Amino acid sequence: MNMQEAAERADSMLDATIKAVVPEIQWTHDSTTASSCEVWRRRTVLTIISDARRGNFLGVVERHWKKSGYRISAVRKSADVPAVFAQSADGFQITLEFGHKGQAFFEVATPCVEESAVADPASQPNGPAYAPGEIPTPNVRSDFWSATGPAVPPAGQPSSSS
Numbered sequence: 001m002n003m004q005e006a007a008e009r010a011d012s013m014l015d016a017t018i019k020a021v022v023p024e025i026q027w028t029h030d031s032t033t034a035s036s037c038e039v040w041r042r043r044t045v046l047t048i049i050s051d052a053r054r055g056n057f058l059g060v061v062e063r064h065w066k067k068s069g070y071r072i073s074a075v076r077k078s079a080d081v082p083a084v085f086a087q088s089a090d091g092f093q094i095t096l097e098f099g100h101k102g103q104a105f106f107e108v109a110t111p112c113v114e115e116s117a118v119a120d121p122a123s124q125p126n127g128p129a130y131a132p133g134e135i136p137t138p139n140v141r142s143d144f145w146s147a148t149g150p151a152v153p154p155a156g157q158p159s160s161s162s
Contacts, residue, residue: 002116010108
């Protein structure tokens with residue numbers, strides 16, 4: 001596998017993870033970094049994830065990763081900057097971290113692969129495309145993710161724990 005193929009694999013991991021988040025969140029591409037044999041792909045969430053829903057968000061992502069066969073390698077239980085870290089069977093590291101003003105960040109780090117050029121991601125963000133360094137703090141409201149009360153399942157459905 002070369003670096004471009006690894007970057008495409010990282011993109012597919014990020015695409016699948018973001019697609020698993022329901023209701024949908026708005027996101028944009030962040031920077032791509034390449035070393036002599038590794039690639040890092042990043043996406044930044046623009047949807048406001050309230051403190052009250054942060055655990056739900058982390059739980060949805062963690063369950064998706066487990067269902068996808070990823071091994072959870074660490075969980076950072078922090079009120080301000082929680083995170084979950086996982087690894088695929090083929091050595092790709094995937095991370096969800098919360099940072100400044102509750103902004104969520106996804107990152108995939110590839111294993112060392114054959115050196116090659118790396119193109120920009122082919123997927124289009126589902127909102128504005130920002131240049132890295134110009135991405136705003138979360139500014140998109142969601143009836144669910146931005147709500148400040150606890151998540152309540154629709155009538156007749158059991159609640160899920162994270």
